[in-house]
Amino acid sequence: MTGFARRLAGKLATGLVMVWVVVTFTFFLVHALPGKPGDVQYEQYIMMGMSSDQAAAKVQAVYGFTSHDSLLSQYGGYLAKLAHGDLGQSITYSGVPVSHLIWSALPWTVIPVLTGLLISFLFGVIGGIVAAVKRSSRWGGLLTVSGSLVAGIPAFVLALLMLVVFHTEWNLLPDAGTSDIQYDPGWNLPYIGSVAQHAVLPVCAYALLSYGGWLLAMKSSVVSVLGDDFILASELRGIAPVTRARYIGRNAILPLFTVLALSFGVMFAGSFFIEDTFDYPGLGDLLLKSIGGRDYPVMAGAFLLITVSIIIANIIADLCYTLIDPRVRR
Amino acid sequence: MSRPKPLVAAIAVATIAATALSACSSSSAKKSNGGGGGGTGGVFTSIDANNKITAGAPMNPFNAAPNMFLGYNEMQMGFSKYDPSDPNAMLPGLAASWTSSDAGLTVQLQPNAKWSDGTPVTVADIKTSLAIAYTQGTAGPVASAGGTVVAGSNFEVSDVKDLGGGKIEIDQQPGVKNLYFQRLVLSAYIVSDKVYGSQLPADIWSQIAAVQGSDQSAAGAAATKLSAEGKTIAAFAPAKDVSAGPFVETRVNPGEALLDRNQYFYAANKISPKQVILRSYSGNQQIWGYMNGGELDYAPYTSMPTNILNQVLGAGYTRMDAPSYVSASIAFNEKQAPYNLTPVRQALAYVIDRDAVTKVGEPVGGIAAPTTTGLVGSQSDTILSGDQKAALNPYKPDPAKATSLLQGAGFTKDSSGKWHLPGGAPWTITLQTVNGFSDWIAASTIVANELTAFGIPTTAAITADFATYQKEMAAGKYAVGWWLVALGPQTDKAYARIYGSADGFSVSNGQATYNDSAPTNWEHTPQTYTVNGQSINPGQLAAQLSVTPVADQQPIIAQLAAATNQELPMIQIWNYTHVMFTLDKRFTNFPKTGQDDLLNNPPGVWMMQGYVQGK
Numbered sequence: 030m031t032g033f034a035r036r037l038a039g040k041l042a043t044g045l046v047m048v049w050v051v052v053t054f055t056f057f058l059v060h061a062l063p064g065k066p067g068d069v070q071y072e073q074y075i076m077m078g079m080s081s082d083q084a085a086a087k088v089q090a091v092y093g094f095t096s097h098d099s100l101l102s103q104y105g106g107y108l109a110k111l112a113h114g115d116l117g118q119s120i121t122y123s124g125v126p127v128s129h130l131i132w133s134a135l136p137w138t139v140i141p142v143l144t145g146l147l148i149s150f151l152f153g154v155i156g157g158i159v160a161a162v163k164r165s166s167r168w169g170g171l172l173t174v175s176g177s178l179v180a181g182i183p184a185f186v187l188a189l190l191m192l193v194v195f196h197t198e199w200n201l202l203p204d205a206g207t208s209d210i211q212y213d214p215g216w217n218l219p220y221i222g223s224v225a226q227h228a229v230l231p232v233c234a235y236a237l238l239s240y241g242g243w244l245l246a247m248k249s250s251v252v253s254v255l256g257d258d259f260i261l262a263s264e265l266r267g268i269a270p271v272t273r274a275r276y277i278g279r280n281a282i283l284p285l286f287t288v289l290a291l292s293f294g295v296m297f298a299g300s301f302f303i304e305d306t307f308d309y310p311g312l313g314d315l316l317l318k319s320i321g322g323r324d325y326p327v328m329a330g331a332f333l334l335i336t337v338s339i340i341i342a343n344i345i346a347d348l349c350y351t352l353i354d355p356r357v358r359r
Numbered sequence: 360m361s362r363p364k365p366l367v368a369a370i371a372v373a374t375i376a377a378t379a380l381s382a383c384s385s386s387s388a389k390k391s392n393g394g395g396g397g398g399t400g401g402v403f404t405s406i407d408a409n410n411k412i413t414a415g416a417p418m419n420p421f422n423a424a425p426n427m428f429l430g431y432n433e434m435q436m437g438f439s440k441y442d443p444s445d446p447n448a449m450l451p452g453l454a455a456s457w458t459s460s461d462a463g464l465t466v467q468l469q470p471n472a473k474w475s476d477g478t479p480v481t482v483a484d485i486k487t488s489l490a491i492a493y494t495q496g497t498a499g500p501v502a503s504a505g506g507t508v509v510a511g512s513n514f515e516v517s518d519v520k521d522l523g524g525g526k527i528e529i530d531q532q533p534g535v536k537n538l539y540f541q542r543l544v545l546s547a548y549i550v551s552d553k554v555y556g557s558q559l560p561a562d563i564w565s566q567i568a569a570v571q572g573s574d575q576s577a578a579g580a581a582a583t584k585l586s587a588e589g590k591t592i593a594a595f596a597p598a599k600d601v602s603a604g605p606f607v608e609t610r611v612n613p614g615e616a617l618l619d620r621n622q623y624f625y626a627a628n629k630i631s632p633k634q635v636i637l638r639s640y641s642g643n644q645q646i647w648g649y650m651n652g653g654e655l656d657y658a659p660y661t662s663m664p665t666n667i668l669n670q671v672l673g674a675g676y677t678r679m680d681a682p683s684y685v686s687a688s689i690a691f692n693e694k695q696a697p698y699n700l701t702p703v704r705q706a707l708a709y710v711i712d713r714d715a716v717t718k719v720g721e722p723v724g725g726i727a728a729p730t731t732t733g734l735v736g737s738q739s740d741t742i743l744s745g746d747q748k749a750a751l752n753p754y755k756p757d758p759a760k761a762t763s764l765l766q767g768a769g770f771t772k773d774s775s776g777k778w779h780l781p782g783g784a785p786w787t788i789t790l791q792t793v794n795g796f797s798d799w800i801a802a803s804t805i806v807a808n809e810l811t812a813f814g815i816p817t818t819a820a821i822t823a824d825f826a827t828y829q830k831e832m833a834a835g836k837y838a839v840g841w842w843l844v845a846l847g848p849q850t851d852k853a854y855a856r857i858y859g860s861a862d863g864f865s866v867s868n869g870q871a872t873y874n875d876s877a878p879t880n881w882e883h884t885p886q887t888y889t890v891n892g893q894s895i896n897p898g899q900l901a902a903q904l905s906v907t908p909v910a911d912q913q914p915i916i917a918q919l920a921a922a923t924n925q926e927l928p929m930i931q932i933w934n935y936t937h938v939m940f941t942l943d944k945r946f947t948n949f950p951k952t953g954q955d956d957l958l959n960n961p962p963g964v965w966m967m968q969g970y971v972q973g974k
Contacts, residue, residue, distance in 0.1 A: 062826075062827075063826065063827040063830045063831065065826070065830075068825075068826045068829045068830065070423060072825065072829065075846055075856075085860075086496035086497065086513065087495060087496045087497055088496075118594070120423075121423060121424050122413065122415065122416045122417075122422060122423065122424050123421075123422050123423040123424075123590065123593035123594055124422075124590055124591070124593050124594025125415060125416065125417065125422070125594060125596070129415055130413075130415040133414045133415035133613070134414075134415070134613075137613065196648070197648055197651075200652065204645065204648060205614050205638070205639065205640070205641065205645060206612065206613060206614020206615055206638075206639065207612060207613050207614055208612055208614070209615075210610060210611075210612055210614070210615035210616070210617040210636055211617065211636075213610075214610075214612065227614075305641060306641075308614065308639060308640065308641040308645060309613075310413070310414060310613030310614065310639075318413075320824075321824060321825075321826075322826075323826050
């Protein structure tokens with residue numbers, strides 16, 4: 030257990046360094062983007078009928094807190110605030126804390142991503158085993174083709190297809206938002222039902238997007254395990270097929286656990302297309318809006334969260350692998 | 360393999376149950392809430408195109424992106440009629456009537472004006488709201504980055520007095536004469552003193568007096584203080600909505616906002632919908648989807664292809680058009696040759712077929728600009744005389760005239776039909792536009808084809824986003840690009856869009872100063888034009904417009920229109936039309952095309968005037 034603690038401490042230290050590197054890179058990257066936060070809003074005020082003087086004055090008043098300090102000094106201030114857990118204030122939503130915006134958006138990314146990922150993992154792994162064991166049959170072939178097909182479709186194409194079929198054509202599922210506004214948010218059945226209904230399309234999109242990868246990886250892993258000596262030995266010993274399948278499954282699934290943990294983090298980063306298509310107000314949607322409005326604090330906060338989630342997932346994957354595969358501990 | 364089975368089963372059952380449950384509960388709830396109109400209420404569903412809903416944003420009209428909706432729960436004393444012949448013309452809001460004088464404005468509040476908590480709207484609310492406007496940079500001078508005080512074309516209130524009986528005197532700062540004082544004051548956001556008053560310091564009006572005073576250092580300090588207070592006000596998040604409008608916000612989720620009828624609204628008997636649902640949207644396509652399903656009672660303007668228009672009309676929608684006072688134009692950076700030559704810009708105007716471009720670029724919401732004057736057609740038609748209009752060159756497509764103009768300027772055409780600059784170099788154009796501006800992008804393709812066919816190889820280039828576009832345009836990176844002009848019914852503001860900061864002119868008290876190297880100056884037009892044998896300074900004329908009473912503006916506008924038409928600092932391609940749609944299934948008595956004063960306002964304002972009744 031001491032070894033595990035040492036290992037954990039090492040991973041956390043490495044993770045912190047990685048976070049610092051990414052925070053630094055992100056900070057300078059977002060500030061290098063052309064255009065100031067007020068530029069876009071200035072044009073919108075003009076369009077709303079303000080004179081150029083008035084629009085400039087309003088921008089100066091509302092967006093005037095864009096710092097005039099040097100970039101290095103801003104970076105120092107940002108790190109100091111970050112160390113105290115302060116992500117700063119939004120520019121687009123004049124003065125609203127970034128943490129407030131991120132916390133508002135986070136559940137609408139975490140829940141669909143986790144649900145979609147778990148569903149895809151479950152179906153992908155089962156499908157992969159079947160596709161490997163029955164690889165010479167029609168069903169095995171069909172499963173493999175289904176995996177290759179969905180793995181090759183880009184996220185936005187798949188999301189658009191689902192939107193057209195299930196909302197526009199058949200009108201079975203809502204296309205936007207998280208719930209019906211007429212229900213009181215809380216632990217009541219109508220609201221939970223409405224949230225579930227609105228989440229069906231994003232969750233299915235996430236699930237379909239990663240299902241193919243799981244299926245093909247599992248199939249390949251199972252096929253590899255099938256050729257191992259211990260499987261031949263178990264067959265020769267007359268061990269029951271169900272038990273043999275358990276041996277195969279346990280050994281084949283090992284590499285997939287690492288990828289599963291990493292996928293949680295990666296899918297946060299890849300939620301833009303899905304959230305944009307379904308107008309689902311998660312972290313990806315918030316990040317897209319903040320980029321459009323040059324909202325540096327929100328951009329930095331969202332990037333930070335994505336980075337941290339990937340790093341944490343990485344550490345968990347590493348540690349889990351240590352636990353489930355004795356060979357790694359040696 | 361035995362253990363995963365219950366898990367799979369549990370997940371499958373839970374998923375199916377949740378979906379079934381949601382399907383049942385949604386349908387039953389929608390029935391009980393009666394999406395319909397009806398004499399006693401119903402749900403009016405729409406989209407606020409200017410304000411996307413964000414769950415994390417506060418219910419505070421002074422935030423840059425608030426969950427507040429004009430005409431529903433965001434109130435003003437009056438709402439602009441957008442009348443080009445009288446920009447001060449207003450529809451009543453919280454003010455039932457008003458009289459204007461040189462000293463300011465006397466307002467009679469609606470006799471029953473109340474907040475949604477049942478308390479009356481008083482002079483304290485008006486005073487607090489106008490003081491907040493100072494902190495937001497919309498009412499008075501502001502602190503610039505350099506610490507100096509910048510005077511804008513703001514309304515500069517110096518005092519708010521209670522005359523009793525709901526009558527309020529609002530004084531304009533002595534010595535300041537803003538032609539649009541009435542419109543600017545009446546259209547300021549009015550919020551409850553009880554909710555917002557505590558956010559202001561007790562000495563706010565002393566600060567306002569200081570910023571208006573002659574002591575420059577005191578004014579600078581006060582402006583900085585006001586600006587800092589403005590940021591606090593903008594970030595303020597009231598716990599609940601207290602509105603003096605026809606509706607009050609009950610709930611916002613990330614996709615929709617729900618507003619309930621305000622029983623204390625001064626004209627509650629005129630308001631038919633019991634609830635308003637405002638939906639969020641990610642793009643035009645989503646709005647079209649809602650319309651095809653008949654889900655929106657009012658749909659805002661969206662750039663819409665003809666086949667989509669036919670679909671929504673087929674779904675039962677009625678189209679209404681009103682002037683929009685915005686024109687899509689192709690602008691030039693005259694610092695870059697050959698666009699510094701007037702014959703070149705004129706030749707390009709003769710090549711571009713604006714009708715053809717409009718058909719592709721903006722087939723529904725716009726009409727090809729008949730002339731380039733700096734104003735939209737409805738404005739110039741109203742203001743210019745018959746002779747003045749007849750003297751304008753419409754630049755009808757005429758390749759022969761374009762050829763003659765270019766040859767006269769020393770351009771040559773080679774054997775392959777390609778034009779060369781006077782120095783002999785081949786002439787190519789990069790027409791710049793912005794990602795996401797679908798109408799500009801579509802139109803760019805047509806313009807590029809037309810110019811290429813004429814012998815000037817033209818490429819349509821796209822900038823990643825608008826912030827980058829503005830920065831690069833200001834940096835002089837584009838020689839030819841799209842731009843919006845003719846903004847608003849106020850002619851001085853329309854001309855300030857051309858002969859203002861983007862052209863190196865800055866205005867103070869009706870006087871313009873010119874700086875060719877100003878950081879925002881990307882047009883670089885000459886400071887003066889010679890029009891009909893007379894030298895004019897368009898920046899000075901535009902500045903003069905801002906202090907000239909509307910009744911006396913005609914001669915100045917005629918000069919500016921003639922100069923713009925001759926010199927073409929930009930070519931107006933199409934004038935946008937404010938197109939909107941209403942659905943007559945659940946509600947009726949919508950305003951109709953021609954009632955522009957109403958149609959240029961949101962449906963909440965229509966309701967205040969007695970329109971939109973349940974069927």
